[in-house]
Amino acid sequence: MTVAVKPPAAATVRAEPCLTVRGLTKRYGGLVAAKNVDLDLRPGEILGLIGPNGSGKSTVMKLVMGLEKPSAGSIRLDGTEIAGWPAHKVARAGIGLVFQHARPLMRQTVLENIVLALLPDSLLRLTPDSSVTDRARAIAERVGLGAVIDRRPGTLAFADLRRLELAKAIARDPKVVLVDEPFAGLTGPEVATFSALIRGFRDEGKAVLLVDHNVKSVAALVDRVFALYLGERIAEGSAESVMADPTVRRVYLGGSIETAARPEAAFKTESLLTVEGVDVLYGKAQALRGVSIHVHEGEFVSVVGLNGAGKTTLFNAVSNIVPHAGTIRFGGQDLARMTPAAIARAGIVQVPETRELFGDLSVLENLDLGGHHLSKAQAAKERDKLYELFPILKAREGQSARTLSGGEQQMLTIARALMMRPRLLILDEPTLGLAPVILEQLSKALERLRQTTPITVLLGEQNVTFALPHADRVYVLEQAKIVWEGPPDRFATEMGAAYL
Amino acid sequence: MSLIPARFILIALPILVAAALLPLGVSGYILGLLTIAYYFAVFSMAWDLLFGFAGEVNFGPTFLIGLGAYGAGILNNRYGLDIPLCLLAGTALAVIGGLALAVPALKLSGPYFGLVTLVAVLLLQNLIVVFSDLTGGEIGLTVPDVISIDADTNYWIALGFMTVSGLILTAISRSPAGLILQAAGQDPVVAGALGFNVAKHKIAAFAVSAAFSGLAGGLIVFYMGTASVGTLIDTSVGVQIIIAAVLGGRRTIVGGALGAVFLIAAGELLRPLGSLSTFVVSAAALAVILFVPTGLLGLASFRRAS
Numbered sequence: 001m002t003v004a005v006k007p008p009a010a011a012t013v014r015a016e017p018c019l020t021v022r023g024l025t026k027r028y029g030g031l032v033a034a035k036n037v038d039l040d041l042r043p044g045e046i047l048g049l050i051g052p053n054g055s056g057k058s059t060v061m062k063l064v065m066g067l068e069k070p071s072a073g074s075i076r077l078d079g080t081e082i083a084g085w086p087a088h089k090v091a092r093a094g095i096g097l098v099f100q101h102a103r104p105l106m107r108q109t110v111l112e113n114i115v116l117a118l119l120p121d122s123l124l125r126l127t128p129d130s131s132v133t134d135r136a137r138a139i140a141e142r143v144g145l146g147a148v149i150d151r152r153p154g155t156l157a158f159a160d161l162r163r164l165e166l167a168k169a170i171a172r173d174p175k176v177v178l179v180d181e182p183f184a185g186l187t188g189p190e191v192a193t194f195s196a197l198i199r200g201f202r203d204e205g206k207a208v209l210l211v212d213h214n215v216k217s218v219a220a221l222v223d224r225v226f227a228l229y230l231g232e233r234i235a236e237g238s239a240e241s242v243m244a245d246p247t248v249r250r251v252y253l254g255g256s257i258e259t260a261a262r263p264e265a266a267f268k269t270e271s272l273l274t275v276e277g278v279d280v281l282y283g284k285a286q287a288l289r290g291v292s293i294h295v296h297e298g299e300f301v302s303v304v305g306l307n308g309a310g311k312t313t314l315f316n317a318v319s320n321i322v323p324h325a326g327t328i329r330f331g332g333q334d335l336a337r338m339t340p341a342a343i344a345r346a347g348i349v350q351v352p353e354t355r356e357l358f359g360d361l362s363v364l365e366n367l368d369l370g371g372h373h374l375s376k377a378q379a380a381k382e383r384d385k386l387y388e389l390f391p392i393l394k395a396r397e398g399q400s401a402r403t404l405s406g407g408e409q410q411m412l413t414i415a416r417a418l419m420m421r422p423r424l425l426i427l428d429e430p431t432l433g434l435a436p437v438i439l440e441q442l443s444k445a446l447e448r449l450r451q452t453t454p455i456t457v458l459l460g461e462q463n464v465t466f467a468l469p470h471a472d473r474v475y476v477l478e479q480a481k482i483v484w485e486g487p488p489d490r491f492a493t494e495m496g497a498a499y500l
Numbered sequence: 501m502s503l504i505p506a507r508f509i510l511i512a513l514p515i516l517v518a519a520a521l522l523p524l525g526v527s528g529y530i531l532g533l534l535t536i537a538y539y540f541a542v543f544s545m546a547w548d549l550l551f552g553f554a555g556e557v558n559f560g561p562t563f564l565i566g567l568g569a570y571g572a573g574i575l576n577n578r579y580g581l582d583i584p585l586c587l588l589a590g591t592a593l594a595v596i597g598g599l600a601l602a603v604p605a606l607k608l609s610g611p612y613f614g615l616v617t618l619v620a621v622l623l624l625q626n627l628i629v630v631f632s633d634l635t636g637g638e639i640g641l642t643v644p645d646v647i648s649i650d651a652d653t654n655y656w657i658a659l660g661f662m663t664v665s666g667l668i669l670t671a672i673s674r675s676p677a678g679l680i681l682q683a684a685g686q687d688p689v690v691a692g693a694l695g696f697n698v699a700k701h702k703i704a705a706f707a708v709s710a711a712f713s714g715l716a717g718g719l720i721v722f723y724m725g726t727a728s729v730g731t732l733i734d735t736s737v738g739v740q741i742i743i744a745a746v747l748g749g750r751r752t753i754v755g756g757a758l759g760a761v762f763l764i765a766a767g768e769l770l771r772p773l774g775s776l777s778t779f780v781v782s783a784a785a786l787a788v789i790l791f792v793p794t795g796l797l798g799l800a801s802f803r804r805a806s
Contacts, residue, residue: 088693091693103687108682125676
């Protein structure tokens with residue numbers, strides 16, 4: 001399928017904005033997820049709202065939809081102030097959201113799921129209406145679900161589930177359509193079909209907001225791009241101009257990155273962790289496809305990939321939390337038959353991106369839980385070493401973990417993992433949602449860790465600035481596959497363009 | 501998408517006809533047991549509308565039943581109102597009391613709704629004991645009027661009431677409004693984004709559930725001639741209703757009826773075991789819930805679907 005990129009008609013661009021966002025701010029405790037965001041969306045326009053993980057783009061989308069209440073600011077739809085309205089009122093005012101994860105009614109057919117979206121919010125609708133069913137059928141045909149209309153969602157292919165979400169949005173006939181990560185998990189030809197369907201919204205005069213991680217994936221589709229970082233606008237304009245913007249380039253690629261890689265030959269030939277041909281399926285979606293990586297004792301290896309590329313899945317496969325095909329060996333031992341707990345005892349300690357701290361326990365108690373297998377004296381010694389690495393934790397020793405800032409929580413999570421004296425430390429997106437200054441502290445601590453201890457680290461990151469400086473070797477994971485392997489200094493020239 | 505599926509009628513009709521003919525062949529004692537079972541069937545079906553469709557666990561079905569039963573009973577005992585008027589007032593009281601509970605409780609998320617409903621039962625239980633002049637307290641409330649003294653008539657009324665309740669609840673659950681209710685129960689965020697006022701639909705479901713529970717509670721009082729905390733309100737009664745609904749099959753409505761009849765019949769068949777019988781029935785129910793969490797009807801429909 002060839003997709004002609006048609007420039008929008010001049011008339012539609014000059015149209016008055018239907019959605020006007022001014023000074024939109026959202027705070028979660030001390031964290032500012034969206035800061036003074038101003039945004040206009042016109043009928044017949046597709047705007048790409050992009051930003052890395054934790055940049056606040058999902059927050060902005062949720063605020064517009066009414067799934068979260070803004071701390072400050074105004075959201076106007078055709079002049080009506082809708083900020084702070086509950087989602088069902090926002091939806092009825094004319095805003096629709098295509099969820100990234102399909103969550104249909106599993107016991108109903110595809111047709112019934114579309115019928116649901118066509119129903120008015122009435123308690124008294126007790127008899128089925130055949131005109132509604134006919135409209136649902138027409139919508140199913142339009143999105144390409146005609147053949148599976150009587151099947152239940154559980155039996156559908158992944159792309160068809162996404163079609164069903166689009167069908168529900170079409171059924172509501174909104175003025176403004178918000179689409180969360182339109183192409184996540186789709187194959188090339190499916191991306192083309194979905195692009196055409198989304199263009200269909202624009203051609204009907206609807207305003208479309210695409211929320212995605214990088215410009216590249218939506219560049220062919222959008223009329224304009226709005227880039228967010230740490231809750232603030234960093235660039236706005238055409239896809240080309242945003243990709244060329246120096247701030248955007250620095251956020252996505254890092255400035256001039258100093259790398260300090262040690263050559264692979266410097267390590268023992270035998271690798272500590274060997275992952276060979278691992279496949280993981282989540283229902284219909286292939287999360288990993290024939291992934292092979294290896295990590296030597298004492299080596300620092302980064303796996304770089306955008307959100308949804310499969311990093312967390314890879315780490316969960318190593319810890320045997322998700323079922324997988326292929327072999328994973330650690331220190332010569334096959335991990336296939338070991339429970340996650342046994343793998344952790346064998347020395348693989350994973351720091352999940354969700355952090356999983358015990359919020360009501362103090363910093364000290366959290367650390368002691370990590371070191372519970374050590375003797376009292378050993379634990380105290382280990383703790384002192386960690387306080388040296390992260391001095392702020394000593395100052396916060398008696399404070400409950402919930403009250404720490406995001407960066408302090410991340411340090412505590414890493415420190416707690418180190419209390420377990422891992423042979424292999426797996427860090428999953430440690431920079432998620434952290435401010436640059438915190439990032440630098442964390443970066444320094446990691447570097448000191450690398451210099452002063454023989455630790456082996458496997459780091460998963462989408463933030464290249466953070467992933468490259470410490471790495472001895474880098475893998476790039478893209479749409480469930482390893483697409484590149486090499487030393488960090490070659491990354492920018494060979495892979496950089498894909499990360500904008 | 502008809503409200504009452506043809507297959508359902510094909511299976512249910514012969515069973516109901518057979519049930520209606522039972523008074524010709526079985527003893528008054530068994531009819532009495534089944535009469536109680538049919539009222540409990542309505543309790544369980546009304547509960548499944550909340551659990552299976554609105555996605556809310558109501559740990560206090562007996563709060564609604566008790567309001568209906570005592571509301572109707574006191575009016576008859578104290579003021580000598582006619583039975584239909586008493587039933588109407590009892591049902592209204594159950595709906596009002598249910599809404600007074602549900603409107604604030606549904607604002608809470610997670611397990612708190614269930615906890616509120618549980619506390620409501622304890623509150624009602626205590627109120628009845630405290631205001632014993634009005635309610636008969638721990639001894640129980642006696643009503644001067646009964647629906648009928650004929651066991652057959654009582655049996656047919658209960659069977660008819662269960663059938664009509666089952667039809668109405670099934671039709672609601674399969675209607676467009678029922679579809680919205682299921683969406684609200686399964687994923688309130690998505691339902692809200694589709695323009696549905698989730699709280700409104702859940703509160704309406706609670707009112708419907710309360711109406712059927714309250715009416716059945718009132719009817720059971722005028723069948724037995726008495727109401728007491730131990731038979732109608734105690735949390736163990738609520739647990740029985742919940743077990744019956746889960747045993748029969750979540751999201752099926754009629755599963756609750758099957759479960760209620762099964763529980764009462766099994767209790768009776770195992771009576772020779774003495775105090776062990778309750779244990780055996782509970783253990784069997786636990787086994788079904790653990791190994792067939794979709795319940796007996798759920799298992800059947802799953803087999804068919806695959």
